[in-house]
Amino acid sequence: MTFVLGKLLNILIVAGAVLPGIGAVMVWAERRVSAFMQDRLGPNRVGPAGLLQPIADLLKFIFKEDVIPGHVNKPLYVLAPALSLVPALIAFCVVPYARGMAIAELNVGILLVFSISSIAVYGVSIGGWASNSKYSLLGGVRSSAQMISYELALGASCVPVFLLVGDLNMEAIVQWQKAHCWLVLPLAPAWIIFLVSSYAETNRLPFDLPEAETELVAGYHVEYSSMKFALFFLAEYIHMTTASALSVALFFGGYELPFVTLPEGVWGTVLSGLIFFAKTSFFLFLFIWVRWTLPRFRYDQLMRLGWKILFPASLGMVVLTAGGIALWEAFR
Amino acid sequence: MKTRVVKRPTLRFGERIYLSAVVKGLLLTIRHFFGVCRDLLNWKNKKTAITMQYPEERWDFKDNFRGAPALVMDQFGREKCVACQICEFVCPPKAITIWPAEFADQQNTIEKFPDRFEIDMLRCIYCGYCEEACPEEAIFLVKEAELVHTDKQAFIHDKKKLYEMGGIREDRILKWQHK
Numbered sequence: 203m204t205f206v207l208g209k210l211l212n213i214l215i216v217a218g219a220v221l222p223g224i225g226a227v228m229v230w231a232e233r234r235v236s237a238f239m240q241d242r243l244g245p246n247r248v249g250p251a252g253l254l255q256p257i258a259d260l261l262k263f264i265f266k267e268d269v270i271p272g273h274v275n276k277p278l279y280v281l282a283p284a285l286s287l288v289p290a291l292i293a294f295c296v297v298p299y300a301r302g303m304a305i306a307e308l309n310v311g312i313l314l315v316f317s318i319s320s321i322a323v324y325g326v327s328i329g330g331w332a333s334n335s336k337y338s339l340l341g342g343v344r345s346s347a348q349m350i351s352y353e354l355a356l357g358a359s360c361v362p363v364f365l366l367v368g369d370l371n372m373e374a375i376v377q378w379q380k381a382h383c384w385l386v387l388p389l390a391p392a393w394i395i396f397l398v399s400s401y402a403e404t405n406r407l408p409f410d411l412p413e414a415e416t417e418l419v420a421g422y423h424v425e426y427s428s429m430k431f432a433l434f435f436l437a438e439y440i441h442m443t444t445a446s447a448l449s450v451a452l453f454f455g456g457y458e459l460p461f462v463t464l465p466e467g468v469w470g471t472v473l474s475g476l477i478f479f480a481k482t483s484f485f486l487f488l489f490i491w492v493r494w495t496l497p498r499f500r501y502d503q504l505m506r507l508g509w510k511i512l513f514p515a516s517l518g519m520v521v522l523t524a525g526g527i528a529l530w531e532a533f534r
Numbered sequence: 535m536k537t538r539v540v541k542r543p544t545l546r547f548g549e550r551i552y553l554s555a556v557v558k559g560l561l562l563t564i565r566h567f568f569g570v571c572r573d574l575l576n577w578k579n580k581k582t583a584i585t586m587q588y589p590e591e592r593w594d595f596k597d598n599f600r601g602a603p604a605l606v607m608d609q610f611g612r613e614k615c616v617a618c619q620i621c622e623f624v625c626p627p628k629a630i631t632i633w634p635a636e637f638a639d640q641q642n643t644i645e646k647f648p649d650r651f652e653i654d655m656l657r658c659i660y661c662g663y664c665e666e667a668c669p670e671e672a673i674f675l676v677k678e679a680e681l682v683h684t685d686k687q688a689f690i691h692d693k694k695k696l697y698e699m700g701g702i703r704e705d706r707i708l709k710w711q712h713k
Binding site for chain 2: 235237238239240241242243394491492494495496
């Protein structure tokens, strides 16, 4: 009973407060950082340093009329934002965000993340399809093609990690990194492939072709307004958070620091959570940083990069790692 | 026309994998990011940020800026306008209305003064003809350019408001002084 209650509390805190909270702060950070990088100041009037801006935005979203255009396929149109947000929330459940604090300690671990995040593509493409608008449809089609292409590279780039650690459980991967070293050191190319594919998976620049403001107005969510649009928006940021958290857990030691032993008990858990949060924040910043630096890829460039470069490179990384491990085992 | 053949540069491996260019771009943007961060700490001496914090910071208009027209006094605090009504006549949108009055005593060189002087700022086009035409150098376009009111009546500047905006301006002729 206490186990169930604890899990429920954990889920409530993470999915109900922390992730949407991060999403809200990210909206603020996105605007401020982008402004700073363009020598502007960004929103700085609402609250200290503009920190209450997300609340103002949210109020606006809530009070706006929830328009459902007459030409849409209504059930799918209403379903799509939820289909986009829910997988983003579920995918986070296997991430050990503090010592022993993953919502679900599954021994298939990261495989669940991949399978769940594949569902996210439905949210986007159904949203695009149900809107019955050419821009939305193009955005949805692009996004499904893009996500399917980069899912392969994303999955394959994680295989070297499993080969080295010998386990799919996220907790075990973090512990292995505590015992040996951060996996980014031996597997730097794999990490770069993981990072690039995760940018494509989350539809972020330089791969934001599903949205592509300049060509498709806003891509798959052109026809959405009010809180439905906000859900799409939030889903994007939660996807980013999950991608950053995975990057931290798989390649950057998770909630542990090298050469430092955290104390046992509650304080150790809190500290490990803070460490994880700090590392994840850096990667979230990197998302924004890259977005406001690089221009969008062309569609053919995107496909070429995904299929002809990243996918073979990740497979090559698998072969190299496996060969390296085999050699190590043979000559030890 | 002579055709110039531009040779396509052969890219090295480092350039072809695109990542070095990405890093270069990232360094450029982060430099601007920290530039604005530093400016926020020392706003008086900003170097990178170009945003003007509007209600607190304002434009520094030049002296010949054509803002709202206003009446001025000389250095002794006397009104310079003699109610000749040339500005009223020359005003293209007919924004100026003057009600002249005569001095009761007739002791001065000046015979008339404006009893009421109104400029309708909803009509004014900021052309500066009134300033150009004024033989007494009594009306000037000042730097005040942002007129925001919630009722239309407030846009009609009366004499008191016009002198308030114009203030005192050095007079070289001082007509009042001469007989």
